[in-house]
Amino acid sequence: MTGDSSRAFVPGHVTGFFSVHEADDPEQAGSRGAGLTLSEGVTVEVEPAAETSMQLNDEPAAVEAVTRVLSDLGVEARVTATTDLPVGAGFGVSGAAALGTALAANRSFECGRSENELVAIAHAAEVEAGTGLGDVVAQARGGVPVRLDPGAPEYGRMDGVPARTRVEYLTLGERSTSEVLAGNTDRLSEVGVDKLVRLVEEPTLPTLMAASREFAREADLLTPEIAGVLSEVEEAGGEAAMAMLGETVFALGNGLSRAGYDPETCETHPSGATLKMD
Numbered sequence: 658m659t660g661d662s663s664r665a666f667v668p669g670h671v672t673g674f675f676s677v678h679e680a681d682d683p684e685q686a687g688s689r690g691a692g693l694t695l696s697e698g699v700t701v702e703v704e705p706a707a708e709t710s711m712q713l714n715d716e717p718a719a720v721e722a723v724t725r726v727l728s729d730l731g732v733e734a735r736v737t738a739t740t741d742l743p744v745g746a747g748f749g750v751s752g753a754a755a756l757g758t759a760l761a762a763n764r765s766f767e768c769g770r771s772e773n774e775l776v777a778i779a780h781a782a783e784v785e786a787g788t789g790l791g792d793v794v795a796q797a798r799g800g801v802p803v804r805l806d807p808g809a810p811e812y813g814r815m816d817g818v819p820a821r822t823r824v825e826y827l828t829l830g831e832r833s834t835s836e837v838l839a840g841n842t843d844r845l846s847e848v849g850v851d852k853l854v855r856l857v858e859e860p861t862l863p864t865l866m867a868a869s870r871e872f873a874r875e876a877d878l879l880t881p882e883i884a885g886v887l888s889e890v891e892e893a894g895g896e897a898a899m900a901m902l903g904e905t906v907f908a909l910g911n912g913l914s915r916a917g918y919d920p921e922t923c924e925t926h927p928s929g930a931t932l933k934m935d
Contacts, residue, residue: 662704664933665760668799668926669695669742670749670792671826672901673869674876676849677790677842678807683781687807688790689853691865692900693824693907694799694926699740699750700933701757703765706735713738713754722755722789725782730759732766741921745831747903752792755779756930764932772797777809799929801865803856818860821927825913825920829882830904845876862896862909869898880904889916 675690709727711718712735723736736758742748759775762768770778780793794813795802801818852868870887873879879887883899886906890897895912899905906913913920 661765662702663761663764664700664702665757665930666698666700666933667753667757667796667930668698669740669753670795671695671747671905671907672791672795673865673898674849674852674872675791675804675901676846676853678846680808683784684777684809685807685812686784686790687780687794687804687809687813688849689804689807690791690849690901691801691803691818691853691856691868692795693801694796694929695742695748695824695923696926697740697742697921697923698796698926699738699742699753699757701754701761702737703758703761704735704737705765706733709733709736711736711738713744714740720751720754721786722751722779722783723758725785726755726758726779727762729778729782730762730766730768730770732762732768734762734765743828743831743903743905745903746828747900747905749789749792749796751786751788752779752783753796753930755782756793756796760930760932773810777811780809797929799926801862801925803853803860805853805857816857816860818856818862818865820862821925822862822909823911823922823924824907824909825911825922826900826905826907827886827913827918827920828903828905829886845878848872848875866896866898866909873899873901878902886913886916886918892916
């Protein structure tokens with residue numbers, strides 16, 4: 658064991674729309690699409706240990722992407738992750754935990770990896786775990802990221818919508834990302850590519866939200882309960898969409914509040930994942 662404990666913060670991430678792109682190399686696999694990174698996120702502390710263990714919000718946890726990151730780096734550590742975001746509801750918590758672990762472990766164990774290398778390790782770990790395809794690269798960038806090409810930084814071009822906004826969100830339940838991704842994603846991907854083309858032509862927040870709402874409907878991912886909330890927000894003059902993949906609605910500004918809901922609030926995160934100072 659070497660080094661002291663280190664901490665990293667990784668913003669949460671909600672995806673509005675996406676397309677699936679498979680590859681034999683997990684660093685080249687991933688998704689294209691767009692979403693928002695959030696000022697609410699995951700704080701990860703890594704401490705050298707005799708054997709690897711993990712806690713999430715003070716409870717023992719088994720996040721496969723985290724153990725894969727540590728294995729790739731060749732280290733054993735105690736990982737402690739804390740977050741106010743709902744788990745399993747479309748906020749990229751597993752990706753954040755993986756990326757935070759990579760950043761903090763690199764410092765604690767003096768692994769000597771660059772940022773892009775660490776993002777690639779975390780991205781590949783989550784792809785192999787089946788828990789996400791694009792959260793890690795989006796969380797590394799921050800802002801309102803647009804994933805033009807799939808994969809880790811060496812392969813995936815990124816852009817973004819140049820905007821900041823207040824965000825409200827309301828979670829109605831959980832949905833298994835791995836189950837959705839394990840099914841037939843051809844139709845979903847076809848729709849996702851169409852929405853990406855639209856956003857690239859007009860990279861604004863209203864376009865992102867409209868494309869996201871259309872994606873949920875056309876890809877047949879919209880549940881009746883979520884559809885009801887989106888309708889009420891629209892009737893109240895707000896902009897909202899469904900988080901992919903989860904039973905969650907996210908809205909710009911005060912869209913959910915105006916519709917009579919009591920949502921959680923945050924804002925887009927201006928920068929990506931970062932180490933925290935001691």
